[in-house]
Amino acid sequence: MYLPDDQRYDKMLYRRCGSSGLRLPAISLGLWHNFGGVDAFENMRAMLCRAFDLGITHFDLANNYGPPPGSAEENFGRALRADLGAWRDELIVSTKAGYLMWPGPYGEWGSRKYLLASLDQSLRRMGLDYVDIVYSHRPDPDTPVEETMSALDSAVRAGKALYAGISNYNPEQTARAVAVLRQLGTPCLIHQMKYSMFVRTAEQGLFARLAAEGIGGIAFSPLAQGLLTDRYVEGIPDGSRASKPGTFLKQTDVTEARLAQVRALNEIARQRSQTLAQMALAWVLRHGVMSSALVGASRVEQIEQCVDAVKNIEFTAEELQRIDEIAQQD
Ligand SMILES: NC(=O)c1ccc[n+]([C@@H]2O[C@H](COP(=O)([O-])OP(=O)(O)OC[C@H]3O[C@@H](n4cnc5c(N)ncnc54)[C@H](OP(=O)(O)O)[C@@H]3O)[C@@H](O)[C@H]2O)c1
Numbered sequence: 001m002y003l004p005d006d007q008r009y010d011k012m013l014y015r016r017c018g019s020s021g022l023r024l025p026a027i028s029l030g031l032w033h034n035f036g037g038v039d040a041f042e043n044m045r046a047m048l049c050r051a052f053d054l055g056i057t058h059f060d061l062a063n064n065y066g067p068p069p070g071s072a073e074e075n076f077g078r079a080l081r082a083d084l085g086a087w088r089d090e091l092i093v094s095t096k097a098g099y100l101m102w103p104g105p106y107g108e109w110g111s112r113k114y115l116l117a118s119l120d121q122s123l124r125r126m127g128l129d130y131v132d133i134v135y136s137h138r139p140d141p142d143t144p145v146e147e148t149m150s151a152l153d154s155a156v157r158a159g160k161a162l163y164a165g166i167s168n169y170n171p172e173q174t175a176r177a178v179a180v181l182r183q184l185g186t187p188c189l190i191h192q193m194k195y196s197m198f199v200r201t202a203e204q205g206l207f208a209r210l211a212a213e214g215i216g217g218i219a220f221s222p223l224a225q226g227l228l229t230d231r232y233v234e235g236i237p238d239g240s241r242a243s244k245p246g247t248f249l250k251q252t253d254v255t256e257a258r259l260a261q262v263r264a265l266n267e268i269a270r271q272r273s274q275t276l277a278q279m280a281l282a283w284v285l286r287h288g289v290m291s292s293a294l295v296g297a298s299r300v301e302q303i304e305q306c307v308d309a310v311k312n313i314e315f316t317a318e319e320l321q322r323i324d325e326i327a328q329q330d
Contacts, residue, residue: 012055017216037071098137110140134161
């Protein structure tokens with residue numbers, strides 16, 4: 001029987017999510033990859049338990065994570081029943097709906113019909129009465145934002161979610177969604193955005209908007225899906241994301257130019273006595289608006305290494321400048 005480590009809260013940093021009452025671990029674990037029906041259950045079980053032992057309280061899912069879609073939520077439910085479920089009140093579980101999940105006009109985007117049906121399905125797959133955070137996974141250009149946000153508000157009022165969040169909304173879409181949620185009486189807790197040393201779009205207005213509104217940020221793909229680690233320095237290893245079909249990290253993304261940047265960044269990390277993965281996470285966490293860096297992992301050791309990023313999240317101005325010079329080369 002799994003018993004969590006008594007010292008699990010001693011090393012992790014917990015950061016307030018915007019101006020809410022909720023604190024999130026500086027490192028959270030996402031189940032987009034490596035938790036599907038095609039993956040080994042014992043490995044995911046080991047990763048989830050080790051993550052919790054290391055103070056990771058937040059696990060991020062979505063209706064479509066797998067493959068096949070839905071299987072990550074099923075496996076997470078299985079792991080809850082096997083190990084972590086007794087600690088439900090110490091866990092922050094999130095799910096999302098927005099991308100294609102089932103055929104027909106009600107299986108994706110932002111209608112009330114889709115979002116509420118999807119949340120019910122997610123709860124059934126995970127065997128939960130409620131999730132902690134329900135997200136609109138992407139803005140829907142054809143559905144009034146009032147409808148999408150009122151579906152999130154309804155989910156919270158029905159007790160099926162404790163908080164509402166949005167993901168992949170640009171600054172203007174964020175401002176509108178936040179205003180509608182506030183009017184409905186369910187403030188927007190969190191915004192989940194892609195952000196890493198290689199992907200900086202969020203710096204162009206989104207962070208300022210979140211800070212002004214008191215909304216927490218959580219950065220997804222902070223390791224650029226594995227590129228900002230030592231994973232690809234010697235080529236594309238078997239079993240890595242870039243080696244697998246149907247992922248969003250293509251072999252063609254692992255270019256010589258990219259690897260030259262990775263090696264130069266790796267050198268800065270070495271001088272900071274960190275691994276590149278740790279420096280990449282620390283770099284994301286340096287923003288006051290950032291509640292958490294949301295990592296993925298394929299094995300326990302990766303999680304152990306990532307968690308140690310919190311030991312040093314300070315940067316000198318020279319380090320930041322050097323990182324910008326390297327990471328922003330075309
Ligand atoms: N809201 C959205 O639209 C959206 C989109 C994408 C992701 N997300 C969320 O964000 C989470 C994280 O995304 P991501 O998986 O792309 O994040 P990531 O942390 O940038 O990449 C994770 C990958 O990096 C590698 N890795 C992790 N730690 C490592 C270490 N210490 N050393 C070497 N390699 C390491 C592993 O690759 P290998 O698998 O190759 O070992 C791992 O699968 C997802 O699970 C999901 O919850 C949300």
